[in-house]
Amino acid sequence: MLKRRDFLKTAGATAAVLLSRRGMAAQVAGGANSNLSFSSESMELELSPTAPEFLSLNIDGLAKSRRGANIVTARKGDGGYGVSASTSGGVRRVEYRAEGAGADSPAMWTFVISGSRILLTSQWSGEFNSGPFIFRFDLNQVHSTVLGLFAKSGLLSAPALLHFPGQGSMRLTSSAPDLELTYTSNRPQQAAMLSLPGADFVHQRVDYTLDVTAIYPDLPGVGDDPRFDAFRRNWLNALQLNPSLQALANNTASDSCAFCYYEFADIAALTPPLADGLTALDVVRQTLDRMLAGGFAYGLPIAPDHPTTTSDTFPSMVIAAGNCIRAGHSDDWLAANYSGVRAWAESMLASDSNGDGLIKYSESGNSGIWSNGFPKIRPSNWWDTIGFGHEDAYANALAYRAYRDMAMMAVKAGNSSDAGRYQAAADKLREAYYDRFFDPATGVLAGWRSADGQLHDYYFLFVNGIAIHYGLVTKPQANSIMDKLLAKMKAVGYNNFNRGLPGNLITVPLKDYVHRTPDARYGGGVLEDNSDGFQNYENGGATGAYAFFTLAALYDLGREADADKILFPMLDEYGRCGFEGKDAKGHSNDWRRWDGTPMGYEGLLTDDYYTMLAVPLRQTESPWQDGFRPEMPLT
Structure with missing residues (x-):
């Protein structure tokens, strides 16, 4: 512990050492630090003997004593504190005092640890500066995030x-919510704080309470079925807040992609409150506010590789706004931002450009327009190494949903004229969709139709799935499409479903692939058929x-066995954390070869x-009788 005159000299000196392990043994028995360890069904931790910080921490939000990787790193060296610990009735109390302070002086930091709760108390001293309590997250071990709202100061507010x-x-x-929190992340170091x-x-005593929990939708048949434990622990994995951007992002230390915002909003719309006065949709609205204020995210125009906005970006943001409005408590937000959301639509x-009802991208999508090496121009959607362009089947499915959401918001805003326009746009798009994208040669929907009129079809699973789920094809058409896709999946030999699904079941040839390198690292190689990149x-x-x-x-089609x-x-x-982490080469498990x-x-x-969204759909799906799938928003 430092006296005030020394505090500023060393504030921020945070050289860290990684303390990694999988499944630390239950509470340490014996040894000098045994009183600084704690284990329960909900958490396992060890505190430092020299400073108020965790040496190790892992939790189980389901209170089933499951042990995970260490969440934190810790500093080296002497922290300048003395520590005392006691246990009574299963409650561990650990107090940190400045070195040299008397035993009867107030503890700078006190931990009271029991079951699923940690109470952190800081008390002011006229002689010593207690300093902050810091979580140092090791993102290589656990990709931690903090969900909350930023104040005008740029600091994070409690609760979080x-x-x-x-x-x-x-x-x-926090007992002092006006005391704001510092939240940062560092991509090169894969760390957050x-x-x-x-x-x-002013705040002579501050209490912080940390309660271990798992937050997920309350669904029939989930709570007592261990098959869904991974769903319950990992429902919120889709929401990661990058503090540098103050926006939801690919992860805590990565880019924010505007064409992903509808995914975040779909998850957030079904999420119970994160804390009193804080919802997941609040965090989505915060992200949209940044965009409405002129913020940048991947998918918007940027020189040189995005000359225009990708075709899925504006639909994604409109859908995200629609989720916020549909969930309620956002009328004032809509009134203040209707014109901005309307501009996206x-x-x-x-x-x-030709009035056929389908949205268009500035790049033609014609075969052969892409050059070798790193992409000089990006295609029209999230799948930014495949040559989607012009009329994009995936982006147009999103646009259909977005137009309907915009019509709903126009009604809420009292603008009946706009509501009629956007509903008419949705109807016109659906009328054109199937005939424009259906490929009679394969019996499924193609990925895009390029400006030269050609269809580009590589058995895209996600394109056909979104079209069916959003109600752009009739039930007989949908069943026929899924029959063809499942048969093709069997024919190509893909059955490693623990790894997820390929986006396309056959290789995208080089003429339609955007990112080409000799090693085919990103799916584009050197062979004309691109089999070396598949x-x-x-690319699959x-x-x-x-x-x-x-x-x-x-699930929409009642084919539960196939889906299960x-x-x-x-x-x-997901329960094994198999979709995250990196190998020795730095390659990560969010994409894998079939082996x-x-x-x-x-x-x-x-x-x-x-994909977690499939569980609420499975557990609450309404039968689809005939015709187009009716709009049945999960919210």
Whole structure:
């Protein structure tokens, strides 16, 4: 512990040593630090003997004594504190005092640990500066995140929710909510930090409460079925807040992609409150506010590789706004932001250059327009290494949903004229969709129709799934499409469903592939048929990303057995944290070859966890009788 005159000299000196292990033994028996360890059904931890910080921490939000990887790193060296510990009635009390302070002086930091709760108390001292309590998250071990709302100062407000993929969450509340928290992340170091300020002259005692929990939708048949334990622990994995951007992102230390915002909002819309006064949709609204204020996210125009907005970006943001409005308590937000959200929808309408009802992308999507090496121009949607362009079947499915959401918001805003326009746009799009994208040669929907009129069809599972789930094809058409896709999947030999699904079942040839390198690292190689790139990254690599739409189509059609063959192996893999982490080469498990070889790079990709949405759909699906699937928003 430092006296005030020395404090500023060393504040921020945080050289860290990684203390990694899987499954630390239960509470340490004997030894000098045995009183600084604690183990229960909900958590396992060890505190430092020299400073108020965790040496190790892992939790189980389901209170089943499941042990996970260490969430934190710790500093080296002497922290300048003395420590005392006691146990009474199963409650561990650990007090940290400044070195040299008397035993009867107030503890700078006190931990009271019991069951599923940690109470952290900081008390002010006129002689010593207690300093903050800091969580130092090791993202290579656990891709932790903190969900909350940022104040105008740029600091995070309490309450907040700390979420740990594979383990569960800790709800953080404060007795002094006006004391704001410092939350940062560092991509190169794969680290994040949350700092809780200590007591000061104004706030002479501050209590922080950390409650271990698991937050997920309350669904029939889930709570007592261990097959869904991974769903319950990992429901929130799709929501990762990057503090540098103050926006939801690919992960805590990665990019924010505007074309993913609808995924975040779909998960958030079904999520129970994170804490009193804090919902997941609040965090989504915060992300949208940033965009409405002129913020940047991947998918918007940026020189040189995105000359225009991708076709799925504006639909994604409109759908995210629609989720916020449909859930309620957002009328004032809609009134303040209707014109901004409307501008996104108007941009979609304006892209329909020939008036056929389908949105268009600026790049033609013609075969052979892509050059070798790193992409100089990106294609029209999330799948940014495949040559989607012009009329994009996936983006147009999103646009259909977005137009309907925009019509709903127009009604809420009292604008009947806009409501009619957007509903008419949705109807016109659906009328054109099937005939424009159906490929009679394969019996499934193609990925895109290029400006030269050609269809580009590589058995895209997600394209066909989203079209069925969003009601763009009739039930007989949908069943026929799924028959063809499942037969093709069997024919090509893909059955490793624990790894998710490929986006495409056959290779995308080089003429339609965007990212080409001699080693085919990102799915584009050197052979004309691109067989040397197949199964790498987006070219048929197995992933949890967008597997939801195939599952949704099957559940929509009442084909539960077919869907369950995919879903439950994936849930098992989520339970093993199999979609995250990196190998010795730095390749991550968010994309894998069919044999399991990692081909991703993010470490954790939030899109992989959108598949969790299949569980609420499975448990609450309404029968689809005939015609187009009716709109049945999960919210």
